Amino acid sequence: MFKLHIHKLVTLFVVFLLLTSCKKTNWSENYREREKSPFGTYIVYNEAKNLFESEEVILLKQNFYDYLFENYDTTTPNFGNYICIKNDAYWLSEDAIKELLSFVADGNTAFISLNYFNKSLKKQLEFTTNNLDKDVFGITKLRELEGTFKFTNEELYNSTYKFDRNIRRNYFLQYNENKTIVLGNAIVGGEDVPNFIKIYHGKGAVYLHSNPVVFTNYYLLNDKESYTEKVFSYLPSSTILWDPQIKRSKYSNQSEKENSVFKFFLQHPTLKWFLFVTIVGVLLFMLFNARRKQRAIPIIDPLENTTVAFTQTIASLYLKEQNHKNLVDKKISYFLEKIRTKYLLNTNNLNKEFIKNLAAKSGNNLQNTKYLVNTIITLNKRSKCSEEELFVLHKMIEKFLKNK
Known part of the structure; x- marks a missing residue:
């Protein structure tokens, strides 16, 4: 069902290099489907129709809850597979999670790979997670996080996959063993801990993966596409609903306030005071800054030095007139003035004595000096x-003149 096209990945890699070579590389984990940066999901998102070549792939342009709401008649039991790969499922509201699990219970499948799972999703599917690197955020620190993954399937058990950066020690701590199967492990502290599980729900199943970074551009372009291939091979052959999680729901009964950042701040006393002090500080800054603001002083550009342009214009006139004799005379006059100023020699009589003195004072060869003076006399x-x-x-x- 799932097949990676190597030649297309190579083409994408070349495009990736051309587009990113002119600017500084963005190493942040953004998981955006339009990002060609290392930890965007441009490749896996845009290649979805080729990766699942035998199935219909629907790239959602709206919230998943809204899609189910508008396409209720077409999303029949055993309709398809829902796929979401992000840092978190912020836009999946309580209503959306409820509908998603109802969608799964009807005989469909969901594949969700996140760094941070919703509390509601954890509660309803009866699992908990443990992230030993939840406080690691800096690019430099994340770069040091390496990891080794493997599958529990006997046919794949001998295959281990080593990932060289941004691998958080994030795994599933507790789960209902009666309805959960461990499909893959991560090695943490020498111990195998589950990071890829399958949870049966109603007539369907939910596949959960706790390391979404392995599906980003960086690893698909660094010989780790086989891991992605084997992970997706667990999904049944059916329509793919690929959700980039880009929009809020228009139809959810929950108010946007429930998902707002301000609500999160207001739920914690310390953050509430931080927000209050910040707002007051900004208002005071605006008040005092407005009173002290002075009228902008206009920038007066300095006079432009047009000497070079003037010289180029005069030279162009001489070249156009083809008056070489005039230029020769000026060149000779310039040279003799230079001799009088620099070496304090009288240039009225260009005789042998003058040539001898000029060669001695300038440090030039006598023969070359003689040849130059004779040329000047001739011209x-x-x-x-x-x-x-x-x-x-x-x-x-x-x-x-260059000889010193």
Whole structure:
């Protein structure tokens, strides 16, 4: 039933690299179906129709409770498999959990992989969990958490899977042994503890997995797709309802206040006072800040230095006119002025004595100095000069001035 397409994963991997190479990698566990970051669920969500190629896959765009409400006539007994992979099932309200378990009891199946399970779900399915790393949140600390998983099935028992990061020691502590089967274990402190179980409920069953991170992009692109394949192979062949948990319910009778963050704060005295002090602090800040706020001082841009642009314009005019003799004369004048300023030599008479003194003071070879001065004398006498002669003179002067 469940089959991974390696060539498609490779294609997705290339796309993943292209899209993430230009910015800093996001290592947070977001479990978002649109995230191509390491711990998003982009691959498993978008490949669902290929992973379950023999079944119809319905990617829910609404709350699961709302889907059942609007499609009551089509969700018959033995209709399909509900799949949810997230950090928690925050948007699954009490009504939604009740309907989900009713959906399962009619002969359907649910696969739920979470770091944090709802209290209501735990109570109704009679299980508890223990998370030894519940207080570990930082990316650096999570990176140090490694884990080894294996299946209890005799045919798969020899296969162990080692995961190199973000593996919390989160497992099922208590459960009703009369209706629960342990399908997979995690090794914690040298002991095998269940992290993948099947709980029979009515005519159907609920599969629970306590490490959703193993189904993210990071592990599907790091040779762990076979683990995902074997986990999903337990699901019966039927329609897939894939729930990314993206929206609140529109039809649930519960008010949104029951799921609000403010209610959580108000339930704890310490957090209630923290919320109160924060709100008062923000109001005081806004009050005093508004009184002290000054009118913004306009930014005056400094005058732009247009010397380079002016020089480029003049040079372009000379090149357009093709007056090479004019440029040669200016180049010679510039060079002689440099000699007078730097070496304090008289340039009125460019004779042998001048050449000898110039070579000595500049540190240039006498022969090269003589050749340069003779070139200057020759070009001074001409009425016209070619572009090549201008270029040669320029290179000779530049070479002469660079020698120290």
